[in-house]
Amino acid sequence: MAKDRKIDMVILGLLSHNPLTGYDIKKQIDGGIRFFWKGSFGSIYPALASLEESGLIQKAENVKNESGRERIYYEITDAGREKLRIWLSDSKSVNDLKYEMLLKVFFGGATDNEMSIATIEEFEKEISRDLAVLQVYKNNLSHVLDQRDHLFFYLTVSFGVETYEGYLRWCQDAKKLLVERTD
Amino acid sequence: MAKDRKIDMVILGLLSHNPLTGYDIKKQIDGGIRFFWKGSFGSIYPALASLEESGLIQKAENVKNESGRERIYYEITDAGREKLRIWLSDSKSVNDLKYEMLLKVFFGGATDNEMSIATIEEFEKEISRDLAVLQVYKNNLSHVLDQRDHLFFYLTVSFGVETYEGYLRWCQDAKKLLVERTD
DNA sequence: ATCAGCATGTAAGGCGTTACATGATTCA
């Protein structure tokens, strides 16, 4: 039995709502999920193949393909739902965070403060952009919280907003400190 | 020329202060850095070998080894310092964040709300513990900010405090919402 | 007609983890 790679769980989770193609899955990962998880085609397609082999998903023949394009829909099986439930019922999670930005700040002593400030400002710019997106999501979702699916999306988006706002506050403070202490 | 793996930069950054052994480096990574970066022996020792081969670091023969133990000290070379400076002067950073916790929350629709609450509480517990550590660091460092090295450590620790406090606020809100909407 | 985007997939390689192997030393 294949170990539960996280990408498998992402796919099972997405398919637990409705059948999707590999391409759809990629789009969804690049959409609202990208703030806390990533995945490339090079991991998605092999994962689909191995999940099918394990009987956790299967090709959905009955989904009609409107476009003239080749589209291979997959749907979750009962075994797949069970697997998903088991994973969800384990409250322990492994969060793997790597901030190259903080690494650069940490080693900032090896150069001028302006370098660190530039690094922070670059981060700040990116976060501001993404925060705007998150706030639009959050606002839209806040009106439809009674639909259970939206609730969970709302929670993850709120997480993003909360932490991104914290990032921006830190950027301000950090820049101030660095400017004060530049000779 | 070896590409700049991040672990290489961590090692160069740490060695830019003073000579260290592989074991020392591991300890430092597991110390104040662990909140935003990780690294195992299995990556550190090979990285040391390849950095030495590239001439970015070298064995420090002159460092006297007080203990009876085998300790191989490495020191950074001029080429290594240059490499570090080049990396630091590029203000673009890649931050790679993977929150399994949020993945579970996102797919919470597939089980009862209690599962999601348990997942959040587990996260909350871990974050609370780590936040306490960070606050001790921050408090200690705040008294010695005039020493330049401490300033950069202080900044990364402050980042941790800011985001961890945001995490905890979110945990409260999220749990409340989930309880309200449990049938 | 051409180009962007849709859509599936493979191949090579990098990076990193876990587990293992080995042995010395300090401390109780």
Add this chain to the structure above:
DNA sequence: TGAATCATGTAACGCCTTACATGCTGAT
């Protein structure tokens, strides 16, 4: 004496990214 920790390293393996390969379709 035995356990914990210091200390270095290797091996196997897993996972993922990047780049490549292929071909179709819809819009301009």
